[in-house]
Amino acid sequence: MLLVHADQVVPVSVLISELWEYEPPASALTTLQTYILNLRKMFVSATGLSAAEITKEVLVTRAGGYMIKSDSSVLDIREYNRLVSEGSSALGSGDDLTGTSRLTEALQLWRGPALVDVPLGRVLESKRRELEESWLTVTEYLVDAKLRLGMYREVLTELAALTTENPLHEGLQAQYMRALHLSGRRAQALEVFHRLRRNLIDELGLEPESQVQRTHQAILNSETNFDEDLLIARPIGGSLTASSWGRVRSY
Structure with a gap:
């Protein structure tokens, strides 16, 4: 969840909803904080950086949520x-x-x-x-x-x-x-x-x-x-869009 939204703050409420959908336990926030702590420990083991560096430069806490800061070349x-x-x-x-x-x-x-x-x-x-x-x-x-x-x-x-x-x-x-x-x-x-x-x-x-x-x-x-x-029309600019015909149709 954090990786697919790298460099964006993911709100705590969204993370809790993703983990437990409509029925989060009373301990959801505490459990989420434990998950974040364990994830930071994994980053420490994988990167050799200190826990403080991971908290400051990789998996950071922001107002209302968390964010993974990434080097664009590694994703x-x-x-x-x-x-x-x-x-x-x-x-x-x-x-x-x-x-x-x-x-x-x-x-x-x-x-x-x-x-x-x-x-x-x-x-x-x-x-x-x-x-x-x-x-x-x-x-x-x-x-x-x-x-x-x-x-x-x-x-x-x-x-x-x-x-x-x-x-x-x-x-x-x-x-x-x-x-x-x-x-x-x-x-x-x-x-x-x-x-x-x-x-x-x-x-x-x-x-x-x-x-x-x-x-x-x-x-x-x-x-x-x-x-x-x-034929599929040539794209305009730097993005591709689904062709105007040929998609799966339904009622």
Whole structure:
């Protein structure tokens, strides 16, 4: 909790709520203070700094809460955000090679699902979802950049896994269709569309988005140059946003 909000004061009330949700014990404040003390001892053992230095420079007490002071270079999330920002700026300026390199480096910092080994309260669950959505958005932009660079076969294995894990995600399914078609596997690309359509109708009662249907039609026509609005729009500035189409829909 403190690390994912590094350099920000986390109020005592938020920490207690995250630990015990709606039913904190009468001893919650005392127990929290004990946790903070033990955490400081762990920092002493890990860093070799004195307890006084840890209290002053690392895990500090502020009015109403606690804060971990960090060097931005030691947190993966900071490095991840920096690389994503650089990659986004490169893609926005039309430099797909640099953008692909930076986004690939960013995703390589991941070692599995976000916060997978941490008990989650409401705040951390929200943060987990935010991180997972960021990972998926970065992945979409990276795949699109690779497709623009002609790296069709290179993305097939990744897209096969992503579309299996996200069977109703129309953006990923459309990317998989394009990659298969441009790799000379048109029949499989059409199978992906029909499977997606069945899943959407069976589970949501919906037809595929118009962009997916137009991608399907372009493949039927053996087209290799797809209209710009069938691709993810290039980012503006140093941030990536979820594509305007292709997300999982629901009633």
